[in-house]
Amino acid sequence: NAGVTQTPKFQVLKTGQSMTLQCAQDMNHNSMYWYRQDPGMGLRLIYYSASEGTTDKGEVPNGYNVSRLNKREFSLRLESAAPSQTSVYFCASSEETGIYGYTFGSGTRLTVV
Amino acid sequence: LAKTTQPISMDSYEGQEVNITCSHNNIATNDYITWYQQFPSQGPRFIIQGYKTKVTNEVASLFIPADRKSSTLSLPRVSLSDTAVYYCLVGDIKRDDKIIFGKGTRLHILP
Numbered sequence: 001n002a003g004v005t006q007t008p009k010f011q012v013l014k015t016g017q018s019m020t021l022q023c024a025q026d027m028n029h030n031s032m033y034w035y036r037q038d039p040g041m042g043l044r045l046i047y048y049s050a051s052e053g054t055t056d057k058g059e060v061p062n063g064y065n066v067s068r069l070n071k072r073e074f075s076l077r078l079e080s081a082a083p084s085q086t087s088v089y090f091c092a093s094s095e096e097t098g099i100y101g102y103t104f105g106s107g108t109r110l111t112v113v
Numbered sequence: 114l115a116k117t118t119q120p121i122s123m124d125s126y127e128g129q130e131v132n133i134t135c136s137h138n139n140i141a142t143n144d145y146i147t148w149y150q151q152f153p154s155q156g157p158r159f160i161i162q163g164y165k166t167k168v169t170n171e172v173a174s175l176f177i178p179a180d181r182k183s184s185t186l187s188l189p190r191v192s193l194s195d196t197a198v199y200y201c202l203v204g205d206i207k208r209d210d211k212i213i214f215g216k217g218t219r220l221h222i223l224p
Contacts, residue, residue, distance in 0.1 A: 040216065042214045074211065090156045102159060104157050104158070106154075
């Protein structure tokens with residue numbers, strides 16, 4: 001009954017370092033999403049994957065890359081972290097694009113110094 | 114994508130019914146209205162979704178007038194644990210891959 005699992009929960013990076021945020025869902029959902037949430041800004045869509053093998057840009061894709069490794073896993077990569085990428089990152093999944101609502105993970109709090 | 118407008122914050126008291134209204138004047142024919150709840154340090158949680166008239170589940174009710182230009186999330190007899198941010202989303206759930214979250218309504222329940 002795990003739902004959407006994100007790792008790590010917390011991370012501190014130095015400017016210029018790279019890292020990959022991992023996300024896995026066990027609900028056999030087709031669609032997966034990456035959002036970032038900054039204080040007072042709501043959630044902003046970074047990238048999404050409507051189905052295995054496809055990815056597309058959201059509102060704020062610059063500085064990020066994604067990989068839909070298989071149906072279960074959708075990773076987000078920061079190639080060269082910047083302080084502006086300090087945020088809380090949420091992964092979500094849905095059975096189809098938005099239908100029945102999204103299930104979110106518990107988030108990764110990333111600080112870039 | 115239909116833009117939504119909702120109050121930035123609201124206060125209410127335990128035991129009261131809380132109604133949060135969302136405006137979406139340019140809602141499209143195929144758009145649905147979905148509400149999410151987010152507690153601090155957690156991801157948003159789906160509450161309810163509707164297209165027209167009234168939808169009710171064990172958590173909330175959603176009222177949508179005939180013109181669909183607004184919707185109201187109704188939380189019956191709130192408790193302190195209902196303190197959260199509530200997001201109203203509008204989009205074509207069968208097509209839109211880019212459903213947008215706004216800033217939401219910060220609901221604060223007082224004892």
